[in-house]
Amino acid sequence: MTMSYRPFDAADYLENTVVVAEYLAATAEDPNPTVFLAALGDVVKARGMGRIVENGTSARKPS
Numbered sequence: 001m002t003m004s005y006r007p008f009d010a011a012d013y014l015e016n017t018v019v020v021a022e023y024l025a026a027t028a029e030d031p032n033p034t035v036f037l038a039a040l041g042d043v044v045k046a047r048g049m050g051r052i053v054e055n056g057t058s059a060r061k062p063s
Contacts, residue, residue, distance in 0.1 A: 011046035
């Protein structure tokens with residue numbers, strides 16, 4: 001019997017803000033900045049960019 005697996009996707013497990021904060025904190029400890037940037041991508045994928053922009057603050061000045 002063959003078993004099939006789907007690839008691991010961290011975004012599937014980023015269910016709440018506590019988990020997201022811990023995930024980002026853990027990846028920020030890695031000396032390779034690519035790890036943290038990939039984690040940010042996972043958060044955007046899990047939460048949706050619209051929700052992140054809606055809840056965050058923008059550094060841009062309003063037009």
